[in-house]
Amino acid sequence: MTENQTDPETHQPETLSDNVEQLAVARDSKLRHASLTQQLEQELEVLEKELGETTDLEQELEPLTIKAMKEKALRRFLREEELKPFQAELIRMQQYLEANGTRMIILFEGRDAAGKGGTIRRVTRYMNEKHYRVVALGKPTEHEKTQWYFQKYIQQFPRGGEVVLFDRSWYNRAMVEPVFGFCSDKDYKNFMRGVDGFEKDLVRQGTILVKLYFSVTREEQARRFERRKVDALRQWKLSEVDLQAQERWDDFTNVKYEMLKKTHTTHAPWKIIRSNDKHQARLNAMKVILNSVPYDRLDQELDFVPDPGIVISGARELEKMEAQRLRGGKFLA
Numbered sequence: 376m377t378e379n380q381t382d383p384e385t386h387q388p389e390t391l392s393d394n395v396e397q398l399a400v401a402r403d404s405k406l407r408h409a410s411l412t413q414q415l416e417q418e419l420e421v422l423e424k425e426l427g428e429t430t431d432l433e434q435e436l437e438p439l440t441i442k443a444m445k446e447k448a449l450r451r452f453l454r455e456e457e458l459k460p461f462q463a464e465l466i467r468m469q470q471y472l473e474a475n476g477t478r479m480i481i482l483f484e485g486r487d488a489a490g491k492g493g494t495i496r497r498v499t500r501y502m503n504e505k506h507y508r509v510v511a512l513g514k515p516t517e518h519e520k521t522q523w524y525f526q527k528y529i530q531q532f533p534r535g536g537e538v539v540l541f542d543r544s545w546y547n548r549a550m551v552e553p554v555f556g557f558c559s560d561k562d563y564k565n566f567m568r569g570v571d572g573f574e575k576d577l578v579r580q581g582t583i584l585v586k587l588y589f590s591v592t593r594e595e596q597a598r599r600f601e602r603r604k605v606d607a608l609r610q611w612k613l614s615e616v617d618l619q620a621q622e623r624w625d626d627f628t629n630v631k632y633e634m635l636k637k638t639h640t641t642h643a644p645w646k647i648i649r650s651n652d653k654h655q656a657r658l659n660a661m662k663v664i665l666n667s668v669p670y671d672r673l674d675q676e677l678d679f680v681p682d683p684g685i686v687i688s689g690a691r692e693l694e695k696m697e698a699q700r701l702r703g704g705k706f707l708a
Contacts (some may be wrong), residue, residue: 377643378484380651383505387635390614394425399461403565412681419656425503425621431650432571437625440531441635449701454605454654457654457658458497458657458658459501460674460677461658461665461677462497462500462501462502462661463500463501463659463673463674464661464665464672464673464674464677465480465501465502465661465664466501466502466503466602467505467670467671467673468504468664468665468668468670469502469503469538471668471669471670471671472504472506472536472583472668474536475536476535476536477535477536477581477668478532478533478534478535478536478582478583479533479537479538479539479582479583479584479585479668480532480533480538480539480541480577480582480584480585480586481498481538481539481540481541481585481587481664481667482541482546482582483495483540483541483542483543483544483546483587483589483607484543484544484546484550484583484584484586484587484588484589485587485589485590485648486589486590486591486595486596486620487589487596487600487614487616487617487620487649488599488603488612488617488620488628488651489589489590489591489596489599489650490589490591490650490656490657491542491543491582491589492542492612493653493657494589494648494650494653494656494660495509495540495542496659497661498540498655498657498660498661498664499540502538506536506537506538507537507538507539507540508531508533508537508538508539508540509540509542510531510539510540510541510542511541511542511543511609512527512528512531512543515682522559524545524548524562524565524566525545528541528545532582533582538572545566545570545573546570546634546638548562548563548566549563549566549567549570549630549633549634549638550627550630550631551616553630554623555616555619555623556631562639567633567637568621568683569635570637570638570640571640571643572638573642574638574640574643576691577643578642578643579604579642580700583667583668584643585646585663585664585667586643586644586646587602587645587646587648587660587688588631588635588645588646589648589650589656589694590647590648590649590650590692590708591650591651592651593624595651596620596621597686599615600613600618600621600637603617606643625705625706628696628706628707628708631704631706631708632693632696634697635689635692635693636693639688639689639690639693642687643693644690645688645689646663646664646686646687646688646689647686647687647688647691647692648660648686649684649686649687651686652685655685656685658666659681659682659685659686662679662680662681662686663681663686665679666679666681692708695708696708
């Protein structure tokens with residue numbers, strides 16, 4: 376063997392060496408489920424014993440507090456465990472994309488507090504960080520304002536074998552910007568005329584494009600905003616735009632309808648994710664992403680069919696919105 380040759384027995388693809396441990400952990404989650412649940416319960420019982428001495432009043436209140444804490448922790452644990460088989464599939468999907476040099480773009484759109492960020496974190500939790508990027512662009516700079524609108528997004532597009540997840544995307548021009556007056560009417564109309572061709576070229580040249588719109592009810596959005604106001608760990612999420620989201624609910628609904636009507640196409644369809652239940656939204660978003668790539672399944676026994684009560688096509692959402700307008704005179708979603 377010459378100096379420059381690689382020993383075939385010792386050389387392994389980078390993706391396999393990077394991911395084999397994560398795959399093993401994720402795939403074994405079903406078998407570990409019962410024992411881990413029991414372990415969690417035991418740890419919570421130990422925690423309860425270690426709380427120390429309490430007053431008579433605290434003794435009356437404590438069992439309810441501990442019980443609620445245990446139930447909440449157990450629910451959260453079981454939900455995260457339920458995601459792991461699909462997170463393992465996402466790793467396998469990544470390996471397929473890299474092996475074939477395929478580019479993939481996933482758009483996460485929706486109202487504020489609809490659950491986009493939490494879903495992105497679960498989708499990418501076990502993925503190989505060398506082969507994905509999360510892009511969340513801020514306000515355009517003065518220089519960017521002079522450019523072609525799509526230019527700053529194109530600069531973030533994936534190379535072969537890479538996944539790019541946009542936490543809000545070029546659809547800012549269809550939703551946030553017209554509602555808050557951040558773009559002119561001419562800019563808005565130019566975007567709506569041009570975006571279809573832009574996406575058609577992307578798909579025609581081999582990029583897998585997944586467009587997800589997270590849909591939350593007005594009441595649930597208000598509840599999440601209130602929690603952000605009082606929770607020190609979530610206050611950073613609350614912005615000036617968020618504070619006006621409830622007041623401008625109908626405006627957002629109107630531009631959502633126009634966006635779906637003009638940009639839900641056969642080559643770049645929208646998938647609407649009902650996200651009042653965050654866990655179900657995350658689980659079903661993963662299924663939509665996985666179903667968009669023709670890779671070999673890691674676990675053939677998994678249910679990859681999205682819940683029809685959670686995932687709705689853009690065309691079906693348009694039908695529902697139009698029916699709402701006919702019955703009540705305005706859109707509700």
